[in-house]
Amino acid sequence: CHGRGNIMRKTNTAIMSLVMCAAMLLSACGGAATSASTPAATQAAQTEKAAEETKESAQETPAPAGDVVTIQIGFENTTEEPIGKAVEKWAELLAAESSGTMKLELFPNSSLGSKSELIDQMIMGESIITIADGAFYADYGVPDLGILYGPFFFDNWDEVWKLIDSDWYQTECGKLADKGLTVLASNWVYGERELMTKTKVVTPADIKGKKIRLANSQIYVEGFNALGATAVPMALGDVYTSLQNGTLDGVENPLSTLYGQSFQEVSKNILMTGHILNFTTWCIGTDYLNTLTPEQQELLYKTGEEAGLYNNEQQAAANDDYRKKLEEAGVTFTELTDEERALWKEASLSFYEKGSQFGWSDGLYDTVKAAMQ
Numbered sequence: 001c002h003g004r005g006n007i008m009r010k011t012n013t014a015i016m017s018l019v020m021c022a023a024m025l026l027s028a029c030g031g032a033a034t035s036a037s038t039p040a041a042t043q044a045a046q047t048e049k050a051a052e053e054t055k056e057s058a059q060e061t062p063a064p065a066g067d068v069v070t071i072q073i074g075f076e077n078t079t080e081e082p083i084g085k086a087v088e089k090w091a092e093l094l095a096a097e098s099s100g101t102m103k104l105e106l107f108p109n110s111s112l113g114s115k116s117e118l119i120d121q122m123i124m125g126e127s128i129i130t131i132a133d134g135a136f137y138a139d140y141g142v143p144d145l146g147i148l149y150g151p152f153f154f155d156n157w158d159e160v161w162k163l164i165d166s167d168w169y170q171t172e173c174g175k176l177a178d179k180g181l182t183v184l185a186s187n188w189v190y191g192e193r194e195l196m197t198k199t200k201v202v203t204p205a206d207i208k209g210k211k212i213r214l215a216n217s218q219i220y221v222e223g224f225n226a227l228g229a230t231a232v233p234m235a236l237g238d239v240y241t242s243l244q245n246g247t248l249d250g251v252e253n254p255l256s257t258l259y260g261q262s263f264q265e266v267s268k269n270i271l272m273t274g275h276i277l278n279f280t281t282w283c284i285g286t287d288y289l290n291t292l293t294p295e296q297q298e299l300l301y302k303t304g305e306e307a308g309l310y311n312n313e314q315q316a317a318a319n320d321d322y323r324k325k326l327e328e329a330g331v332t333f334t335e336l337t338d339e340e341r342a343l344w345k346e347a348s349l350s351f352y353e354k355g356s357q358f359g360w361s362d363g364l365y366d367t368v369k370a371a372m373q
Helices: 012-029 031-037 040-060 082-097 115-123 134-139 143-149 157-164 167-178 218-226 236-245 255-260 294-328 338-352 364-371
Strands: 069-074 102-107 128-132 181-197 211-214 230-233 250-253 269-285 332-335
Touching: 069 082, 082 102, 082 181, 082 255, 082 294, 102 294, 115 128, 115 134, 115 181, 115 269, 134 143, 134 218, 143 167, 143 218, 143 364, 157 167, 157 181, 157 269, 157 364, 167 181, 167 364, 181 255, 181 294, 211 218, 218 230, 218 338, 236 250, 250 255, 255 294, 269 294, 269 338, 294 332
Parallel strands: 069 102, 069 128, 211 230, 211 250, 269 332
Antiparallel strands: 128 269, 181 250, 181 269
């Protein structure tokens, strides 16, 4: 799937033009007398020296801006969140390791468009990277990946890392590439997704009928509907106002995102469900990726994973700090007991029984559980 391309400096024409100018200048500076008194051999030597100096100057000149591969990277988060800082790190790594020949242009806060809009553009060949996950990929032709973002699927992060190294996961990513989207990195912790509500909830019965914002994905929506909520697909940028005016009763996301979006100003309760251990991925259009050289492609993969490790360090360090900040803003945290968590897991089982509705392979739940062992 690796495309081929070339980044070249086109200096030959410029060199020849400058050589000709140098020769004319040597002739003109001394007038006719100089031309007559300068032996032909000396003139040739001067002309050759000017050509060499011009060539050396051209070699020292950085590649023109047109030779830099610029890729836009759009995401929903702010640059103050750990994941936003990690994207900035990715841009730094790519610029450094490509010697300035590759550049990521950052568009945080959905400023480049919604996730769905960006993915549609990427499939059409645009030079864009965005953040996505299996719930979205399920909607773009690889339904089995959606199971990873069902509620209460993973018990711990070790299961997550084992899974993304598995043959099953690599096969599914290959199917996605055939559909037009290539995963560049999967080792990014987005966080444990918690439930933030305007009124306190503890059990699934407490959210029955409450309007909870979910990302615009069938998997996310059906997962929370199975828990008893009324799922409302909505762009993250619209949630603050909707919580404020009562259109929404709650939202779910990692603590970093909940705080980064200032939801603590309009919602004061967080239930520590950890209902999704949310690893996220960065993807690019397969057609666009194939216009890059194998070396350029490898740089995107390599620096994306390096930035992922940086992101995970930032996430781990920041989570306790975000909880403290949220508490200082008046948010009340509720921890689930083992018995209460069992109620949530039991409620989630009806979601996994709908596999045929999502187009899942037969026996998918057991297949993926086995792949993470």
